[in-house]
Amino acid sequence: DAMVIQNPRYQVTQFGKPVTLSCSQTLNHNVMYWYQQKSSQAPKLLFHYYDKDFNNEADTPDNFQSRRPNTSFCFLDIRSPGLGDAAMYLCATSRDGGDLATNEKLFFGSGTQLSVL
Amino acid sequence: LAKTTQPISMDSYEGQEVNITCSHNNIATNDYITWYQQFPSQGPRFIIQGYKTKVTNEVASLFIPADRKSSTLSLPRVSLSDTAVYYCLVGDMDTGRRALTFGSGTRLQVQP
Numbered sequence: 001d002a003m004v005i006q007n008p009r010y011q012v013t014q015f016g017k018p019v020t021l022s023c024s025q026t027l028n029h030n031v032m033y034w035y036q037q038k039s040s041q042a043p044k045l046l047f048h049y050y051d052k053d054f055n056n057e058a059d060t061p062d063n064f065q066s067r068r069p070n071t072s073f074c075f076l077d078i079r080s081p082g083l084g085d086a087a088m089y090l091c092a093t094s095r096d097g098g099d100l101a102t103n104e105k106l107f108f109g110s111g112t113q114l115s116v117l
Numbered sequence: 118l119a120k121t122t123q124p125i126s127m128d129s130y131e132g133q134e135v136n137i138t139c140s141h142n143n144i145a146t147n148d149y150i151t152w153y154q155q156f157p158s159q160g161p162r163f164i165i166q167g168y169k170t171k172v173t174n175e176v177a178s179l180f181i182p183a184d185r186k187s188s189t190l191s192l193p194r195v196s197l198s199d200t201a202v203y204y205c206l207v208g209d210m211d212t213g214r215r216a217l218t219f220g221s222g223t224r225l226q227v228q229p
Contacts, residue, residue: 004160033217042204042219043161090160103149103168104215108160 003027006091006109013081014117021076021112023091032074033106034066035090043090049074050096078114086116121205121220128226135192137223139205142186148208150181150188151216155202161219164203165190192225200227 004025013019025032030051035043047056049068063085065077078085088111094104122140129135141150149168153161165172167179167188178191192199203223206216 035219042222044219045217048217088158092160103151103166105151105163105166106153106161106217108162111158111160113158 004091004093004107004109006089006112008112009110010113010115012115012117013078015083016080019078019081019114021078021089021091021114023074023076023109024072025074025091025093025107026072027093027095027107028071029093029095029107030071031094031096031104032068033092033094034064034074034076035092037088037090037111039087046076081114081116083116086114088113120209120218121207123203123205123220123223125221126224126226128228129195130228131196132194135195135199135225135227137190137192137203137205137225138187139190139220140187141205141207144185144207148185149216150179150185151206152177152179152188152190153204153206153219155204155222156200161204195225195227197227197229199225201225 007022033048034046036046037043045057046060047066063079067075090108090111092106092108094106149166151166152164154164155161165177165179167181169181172179180189204219208216209218
């Protein structure tokens with residue numbers, strides 16, 4: 001089945017130690033997103049790729065970076081994780097319908113739960 | 118200015134119909150309304166999407182009045198497995214009017 005896969009499911013890192021989270025998709029969607037979700041809060045959009053074009057949200061800290069080497073894969077890099085970065089990180093995809101379309105549907109992976117010690 | 122407003126939580130019993138209303142007073146002419154369901158420790162899952170009047174699928178119905186300033190997600194005969202958080206999304210100026218911003222959501226608790 002076509003899907004969005006996130007690895008690993010759980011990730012533990014040390015304070016200040018760089019960490020990379022992975023996402024792959026078999027949907028062949030042109031847009032990929034990274035969301036951060038803290039406990040009991042709504043998912044918060046960090047950034048997204050429209051094909052190879054990177055779009056950063058205004059309030060996303062510089063500590064968070066992303067790479068999309070090809071259509072299928074997208075990575076979230078946290079350069080120096082702090083205790084406040086402990087959260088669920090969700091990858092999502094969509095097939096963009098154009099500039100005026102708000103009818104896209106997001107397809108999410110199961111998330112990576114990041115712990116920072 | 119909140120883009121969407123939903124009740125924080127709702128309680129129901131198995132077998133009942135549940136209606137969750139979302140207010141989106143600033144919805145634009147070309148905005149669709151999309152609802153997602155999220156279980157604990159999982160990513161949100163698309164439930165239903167509509168533009169006007171009524172949409173129905175195998176999971177839920179979506180009712181949208183003529184002014185489109187609100188929408189109601191209707192879950193028929195809920196079961197324990199419908200316990201989840203439900204989010205409605207509309208277009209958002211901050212994301213070029215794409216429906217990518219999650220509001221607070223409604224936490225639905227279904228009791229036996």
